[in-house]
Amino acid sequence: MSITTTAASAIRMPPASEAHLVLEGLTLRYGARVAVARTDLTIPRHRVTAIIGPSGVGKSTLLRALNRLHELVPGAGVEGRVLLDGDDIYGPEVDPILLRRRVGMVFQQPNPLATRSIAQNVTIGLELVGAPRRERMMAVEWALRRAALWDEVRDRLDQPATSLSGGQQQRLCIARALAVRPEVILMDEPASALDPIATARIEDLIAELAREFTIVIVTHNMQQAARVADFTVFMTQNEDGAGHVVEAGPTREIFTAPRDRRTEDYITGRVG
Amino acid sequence: MDFFTETFRPVTIGARGGAGGVLHAIVGSALIVGAALLLATPVGILAGIYLAEFRGGAAATVIRFCTDVLSAVPSIVVGVTAYVLIVQRTRQFSGLAGSIALAALMVPIITRTTEEMLQLVPQTVREAASALGAPRWWATLTVVLPMAMGGVVTGVLLAMARAAGETAPLLVTVLGNNQLTVDLFGPMQALPLLAYRYTEQPFQILNEQAWGAALILVLLVLGTNVAVRVLTRRRTRP
Numbered sequence: 001m002s003i004t005t006t007a008a009s010a011i012r013m014p015p016a017s018e019a020h021l022v023l024e025g026l027t028l029r030y031g032a033r034v035a036v037a038r039t040d041l042t043i044p045r046h047r048v049t050a051i052i053g054p055s056g057v058g059k060s061t062l063l064r065a066l067n068r069l070h071e072l073v074p075g076a077g078v079e080g081r082v083l084l085d086g087d088d089i090y091g092p093e094v095d096p097i098l099l100r101r102r103v104g105m106v107f108q109q110p111n112p113l114a115t116r117s118i119a120q121n122v123t124i125g126l127e128l129v130g131a132p133r134r135e136r137m138m139a140v141e142w143a144l145r146r147a148a149l150w151d152e153v154r155d156r157l158d159q160p161a162t163s164l165s166g167g168q169q170q171r172l173c174i175a176r177a178l179a180v181r182p183e184v185i186l187m188d189e190p191a192s193a194l195d196p197i198a199t200a201r202i203e204d205l206i207a208e209l210a211r212e213f214t215i216v217i218v219t220h221n222m223q224q225a226a227r228v229a230d231f232t233v234f235m236t237q238n239e240d241g242a243g244h245v246v247e248a249g250p251t252r253e254i255f256t257a258p259r260d261r262r263t264e265d266y267i268t269g270r271v272g
Numbered sequence: 273m274d275f276f277t278e279t280f281r282p283v284t285i286g287a288r289g290g291a292g293g294v295l296h297a298i299v300g301s302a303l304i305v306g307a308a309l310l311l312a313t314p315v316g317i318l319a320g321i322y323l324a325e326f327r328g329g330a331a332a333t334v335i336r337f338c339t340d341v342l343s344a345v346p347s348i349v350v351g352v353t354a355y356v357l358i359v360q361r362t363r364q365f366s367g368l369a370g371s372i373a374l375a376a377l378m379v380p381i382i383t384r385t386t387e388e389m390l391q392l393v394p395q396t397v398r399e400a401a402s403a404l405g406a407p408r409w410w411a412t413l414t415v416v417l418p419m420a421m422g423g424v425v426t427g428v429l430l431a432m433a434r435a436a437g438e439t440a441p442l443l444v445t446v447l448g449n450n451q452l453t454v455d456l457f458g459p460m461q462a463l464p465l466l467a468y469r470y471t472e473q474p475f476q477i478l479n480e481q482a483w484g485a486a487l488i489l490v491l492l493v494l495g496t497n498v499a500v501r502v503l504t505r506r507r508t509r510p
Binding site for chain 1: 328394396397399400401402403404405406407410414415418419421
């Protein structure tokens with residue numbers, strides 16, 4: 001699967017053999033407004049891919065198209081294809097509900113379920129698929145350990161999730177996404193509501209998780225992208241206000257030797 | 273004490289002994305309102321869920337409009353409608369006819385409170401459930417509804433308090449009964465109905481009992497509102 005766009009020179013994505021997700025001519029709309037214009041991207045397996053760019057260029061919209069959350073917005077439209085291991089997730093036979101179990105998501109604001117305990121928050125996805133109690137109990141420790149939260153909550157799994165701090169709640173949300181053992185985890189500015197220490201913990205965690213999962217992270221914070229991402233995608237708006245990808249490639253190249261002028265302006269802080 | 277344990281006793285001039293009580297009205301009110309609650313709660317909550325979770329559709333707009341109209345209809349109109357549709361057809365005044373009339377008054381209150389409470393649940397919660405691969409109905413029932421439960425219960429209690437004090441719909445459906453009865457398919461007595469009938473009587477003792485029945489109703493409404501306050505306060509505390 002070769003990547004060909006008009007700005008091909010600035011798009012340097014990994015070889016197709018490493019592809020986990022491939023976006024082909026993906027256009028996303030809200031009603032008549034184009035939020036993201038024709039996008040071609042390859043997202044490599046078991047790597048961290050960051051999407052950066054100014055506010056309102058459709059980073060989150062693009063992310064939410066990857067687990068078909070975008071289409072839940074009234075008036076949302078999708079054109080093009082998104083291949084997950086070669087199969088189009090927008091294909092007619094694909095159940096979006098099953099897809100979302102393969103492609104998990106962590107949101108900007110920690111959103112644990114307030115009426116449930118810490119353990120119940122982790123197992124909610126498994127409850128959904130009718131997993132037996134024993135399996136759910138095992139998943140609690142498995143997921144909380146991977147989310148680097150186990151040691152802090154092991155003695156109070158029955159307490160309400162809201163008793164945790166913001167950073168802990170976000171790691172709980174990561175554990176909740178992990179518990180259903182997805183292949184891909186989408187993160188929409190997962191640390192923007194957190195303090196620097198909690199942010200650092202989340203970033204360490206992301207690096208750790210990339211061994212087992214493919215991670216796509218949207219972030220406003222360029223330093224964060226530089227720290228955690230193997231690949232970086234820079235988006236901006238064209239004259240009609242539609243978001244599109246300007247440049248993509250290995251993070252180090254994007255930050256040290258950007259090929260597109262707009263990327264350079266953004267990462268050096270001249271715009272955005 | 274007889275007031276709570278006795279039923280109607282014919283007033284005879286110079287009679288000795290107790291003056292009777294309103295037990296039959298307390299039992300009647302409890303049964304009629306209870307049955308109305310059983311009818312109205314599921315309908316009201318389901319309609320509220322529909323309105324909150326499927327906001328945009330034409331059906332939702334129509335239902336919301338009908339609910340608003342229904343909540344503004346004078347209760348006597350609901351009573352007369354129940355009289356024509358139920359009492360006339362079955363040729364029988366009955367507690368159940370009264371329950372159905374009261375339920376019609378309760379449904380709009382429960383529906384709108386449920387809708388408003390569900391709307392207060394942040395959208396991020398629904399997204400969290402969707403992102404885990406939860407179907408809409410599952411997310412609504414197991415995630416969204418529990419978070420709004422305090423408010424929904426409040427709506428049900430307020431609707432109950434409103435219905436317990438209604439007189440007009442009962443006049444033409446339940447009729448009234450001086451005996452203690454638990455038969456919802458026959459005429460019954462209810463507190464507001466008793467209060468209304470007894471104030472028309474030329475006997476002082478019955479007038480006093482009417483005041484007593486009115487006091488019970490006031491205390492019931494007061495108690496319900498206090499219960500609602502306590503419930504909502506506990507809910508809003510993080």
